[in-house]
Amino acid sequence: MMAPAVVLLLGWMLVPLVLTLWFSFVKFLPMRGDSIAKGLDWVGFENYVRFFSSSSFWPSVQITVLMVGGVLAICIIFGVLFALLLDQPMWGQGIVRILVIAPFFVMPTVSALVWKNMMMDPVNGLFAHLWRFFGAEPVVWLQDASLSSIIFIVSWQWLPFATLILLTAIQSLDSEQLEASEMDGAHPLQRFAYIVLPHMGRAITIVTLIMTIFLLSIFAEIFVTTGGAFGTRTLTFLIFQRVIDSQNIGLGSAGGVYAIILANIIAIFLMRIVGKNLDQ
Amino acid sequence: MGQIELKQVTKSFGNTQVIPPLDLTIHEGEFTVFVGPSGCGKSTLLRLIAGLEDISSGHIEIDGTDATSLVPAKRGLAMVFQSYALYPHMSVRKNIAFPLKMAKMDQAEIDKRVNAAAEVLNLKDYIDRRPGQLSGGQRQRVAIGRAIVREPSAFLFDEPLSNLDAALRVGMRLEISELHKRLKTTMVYVTHDQVEAMTMADKIVVLQAGVIEQIGSPLELYRTPRNVFVAGFIGSPKMNLITGEEAAKYDAHTIGVRPEHIDVVDGEGEWNGTVGVAEHLGSDTFFHIHNTGLGEMLTVRAIGDVSLKHGDKIGLNPRKNEMHRFDAAGLRIA
Amino acid sequence: MARSVSTQRKIITTAAAWLIGLLIFFPIFWTILTSFKTEAQAISNPPVFFNFDWTLENYAVVQERSDYMRFLWNSVIIAGGSTVLGIIIAVPAAWSMAFVPSAKTKNILLWMLSTKMMPAVGALYPLSLLFVWLNLLDTRFGLIMVLMLSNMPIIVWMLYTYFREIPGEILEASRMDGATLREEIFYILTPMAIPGIASTLLLNFILAWNEAFWTLNLTAAKAAPLTAFIASYSSPEGLFFAKLSAASTMAIAPILILGWFSQKQLVRGLTFGAVK
Known part of the structure; x- marks a missing residue:
């Protein structure tokens, strides 16, 4: 009964993978007349070397790391804080939860455009109004602080996810453990450091890994805000440009293989945790 | 049916x-x-x-x-x-x-x-x-x-x-x-x-x-x-099971006496020890007896409220006719 | 046992939580509000909050100019189709892994998960090429297939974790009670599995609805869903904040409502059962 799902997924994985691998070892420029029908020239590792040594490669890796790292740092730190706050007794907890979770359900193109225009537009955006109100010169966010702005937008989208999962993790903490540590004389801060944080450790790891995998392939947010300009060209976007804009399939495919390797390194760690969980 | x-x-x-x-x-x-x-x-x-x-x-x-x-x-x-x-x-x-x-x-x-x-x-x-x-x-x-x-x-x-x-x-x-x-x-x-x-x-x-x-x-x-x-499985508290020298006296590898089949006597008894924990249930009292020289802690039932304290010396007489004897394979000797 | 806390402390946490909640929600609130303004009011400085002339004109204009309904319909078909098809294929798989597990089950599950981690961009050109060969470019069917496959691991995983929670003793009880396999499936298993299947449906519908890599790259005009519709607003012409807001509101409203129902499933679905 597993066969249909397994066969479909196997095809879904193997066909593009094999094609990408093949293209990464050939010269393939459709605009200059290369086509599969005419046969493609084998160039060995040339695409890999060129992609690796091109002037855009290292900046794109740096930008990717900065973006993923920045979003993760914001989401984890604020996620833990918000989760702790939302776990406290309060009035209207359900409504606050709904408010906090909402951005996750906004489609990426909408959130990117709303932030780009309504909030960050240097003339008519709310931030510009706010800056002028305090007598400051409005910032051209997506040009002068482009990477930070995108990090901010993406964090807004993913913070709900981190908060919700961390909140779920906190709520699964046995309150007797906290009471025991309180009886043992631990201050609130010590209770957080020695009981709550270790308990959340696994959830934090999982959030980090899952978000990393999704964040590595962030696309729409860059596509509709800066289009990869002003120092926001991540590895994903660079590959996209090589394939679609410059139509250099060989080069783009070599980049794709790099991206696959990178994603798999992170995936291995995630799978270990998930796999362990499966045994319980 | x-x-x-x-x-x-x-x-x-x-x-x-x-x-x-x-x-x-x-x-x-x-x-x-x-x-x-x-x-x-x-x-x-x-x-x-x-x-x-x-x-x-x-x-x-x-x-x-x-x-x-x-x-x-x-x-x-x-x-x-x-x-x-x-x-x-x-x-x-x-x-x-x-x-x-x-x-x-x-x-x-x-x-x-x-x-x-x-x-x-x-x-x-x-x-x-x-x-x-x-x-x-x-x-x-x-x-x-x-x-x-x-x-x-x-x-x-x-x-x-x-x-x-x-x-x-x-x-x-x-x-x-x-x-x-x-x-x-x-x-x-x-x-x-x-x-x-x-x-x-x-x-x-x-x-x-x-x-x-x-x-x-x-x-x-x-x-x-x-x-x-x-x-050992049937009965609560468990039957006292004693091996070694004491069991050999009765021609057995193991002897068993239920807590309710041991009498508390004044002064020296056949077995002697000190009282450990006493569990008062009201109708019965169960004493845990240590230092009997039998290798195992004994459990003894006394009817009603008996005023023995932790550390007191106690003399015990097992009822011979209620004693169970087992051989080396653990089987009952008739 | 939850302890009672002082009212004072509760007031402070309530205020802080609401402040944060409202701040996070603000962009969405502002977008919805702006969609009812005129273009002039939408960019007025200082911003107007409620004292403006409420109008539905933007919605009319958006529909008229860019045929919103067509994109909406594409979104519904693509997200709905890929989810339903995915579930139809995944239920038997998850079923057999949950109830007749073998030594290989764990590895198959993990392998399925690993396909979800493949960066989409690595498959972009091969897939475009396949789409050209198979004449699937800019078709709803093509997107349904792609989104179905890309969400399949999550669907299988969610169903698997739900199915595993159905206790084996209940199935044994029904067998003792004389239920045949058909009756067991019809009277016991299906009703018990339906909440899990519904949650899976809901979450994956949302994921498919918001998917913005394949929908942007494999469609042009005919099959473009709302993600592409909104992306077409990225190059503005003249005053357009109010219209952008109206379009955005229409694109997110249905899913926001569905999403609020699926909070709990979200955690489970996206952490592959590792956090519950």
Whole structure:
């Protein structure tokens, strides 16, 4: 009964993978007349070397790391804080939860455009109004602080996810453990450091890994805000440009293989945790 | 109706044999309890009878006909599970009616039987609730209700009281015993709790590692345990088992004396020691006695409230005629 | 046991939580509000909050100019189709892994998960090429297939974790009660599995609805869903904040409402059962 799902997924994985691998070892420029029908020239590792040594490669890796790292740092730190706050007794907890979770359900193109225009537009955006109100010169966010702005937008989208999962993790903490540590004389801060944080450790790891995998392939947010300009060209976007804009399939495919390797390194760690969980 | 016979039944999971060849007859109308420590195979044995596990070899006969290869539903048995296994999406009424519905019984008869069961088990007030809205005891009764409406030839209970709190357990114990007295149907009941076994059973089957250690009425097991294992398992607090020199005096490898068969005497007794913890139950007091030189701590029952303190010297006389003797293989010496 | 806390402390936490909640929600609130303004009011400084002339004109203009309904319909078909098809294929798989597990089950599950981690961009060109060969470019069917496959691991995993929670004793009880395999599936398993299947449906519908890599790269005009519709607003012409807001509101409103129902499933679905 597993066969249909397994066969479909196997095809879904193997066909593009094999094609990408093949293209990464050939010269393939459709605009200059290369086509599969005419046969493609084998160039060995040339695409890999060129992609690796091109002037855009290292900046794109740096930008990717900065973006993923920045979003993760914001989401984890604020996620833990918000989760702790939302776990406290309060009035209207359900409504606050709904408010906090909402951005996750906004489609990426909408959130990117709303932030780009309504909030960050240097003339008519709310931030510009706010800056002028305090007598400051409005910032051209997506040009002068482009990477930070995108990090901010993406964090807004993913913070709900981190908060919700961390909140779920906190709520699964046995309150007797906290009471025991309180009886043992631990201050609130010590209770957080020695009981709550270790308990959340696994959830934090999982959030980090899952978000990393999704964040590595962030696309729409860059596509509709800066289009990869002003120092926001991540590895994903660079590959996209090589394939679609410059139509250099060989080069783009070599980049794709790099991206696959990178994603798999992170995936291995995630799978270990998930796999362990499966045994319980 | 309701005689169950196991003939040379074995069960293996992979290469491990959990039940070596085993013969057992459960007579009609008997309340039989399988008791033993966890992992002794008692639940497996029950599931073999139910048909939820296939036996590896041998035969199971129910009412004289071979049921070895019958599917569970065709064996005419009803089972009450440890977790109750109520259908969470059905009301109490539907839960109880389910086996009848599966038997394609007509609706009027189903209603009649469900109402009768609800009456007997005091479920009328909850009949339209879902299991999730019921307490543990109520769920237990629904599970029993679902079993009795089928009017099975035998009931199988798999540790049905282990999820209840102590007070409720005593109550349900009585209810099940009462039910047996009224229905007079064969019941096979699995538990690890020897108190449940002693209080409810007509016949107790003590199991260890898939092997039947002894079969008998509660008092037979109490008075004449066939071996050291049964001696130690049946009775609360446990029988004092003493080996070594003292046992040799009685020509045995091990001697056993129940706490209630040791008398406290003034001054020196046959055995002497110091009082440790005293457990006052009101009607009885149990003393733990240390430093007797017998190797083991002794437990002694005294009737009523005896004023001995921790650390006091105490003299003890075991009643020789109530003493159990076992040989090196652990078997009872007659 | 939860302890009672002082009213004072509760007031402070309530205020802080609400402040944060409202701040996070503000962009969405502002977008919805702006969609009812005129273009002039939408960019007025200082911003107007409620004292403006409420108008539905933007919604009319958006529908008229860019045929919103067509994109909406594409979104519904693509997200709905891929989810339903995915579930139809995944139920038997998850079923057999949950109830008849073998030594290989765990590895198959993990392997399925690993396909979800493949960066989409690595498959972009091969897939475009396949789409050209198979004549699937800019078709709803093509996107349904791609989104179905890309969400399949999550669907299988969610269903698997739900199915595993159905206790085996209940199935045994139904067997003791005389249910045949068909009756067991119809009366016991299906009703017990439906909440899990519904949650899976809901979450994956949302994921498919918001998917913005394949929907942007494999469609042009005919099959473009709302993600692409919104992306077409990225190059503005003249005053357009109010219209952008109206378009955005229409694109997110249905999913926001569905999403609020699926909070709990979200955690489970996206952590592959590792956090519950």
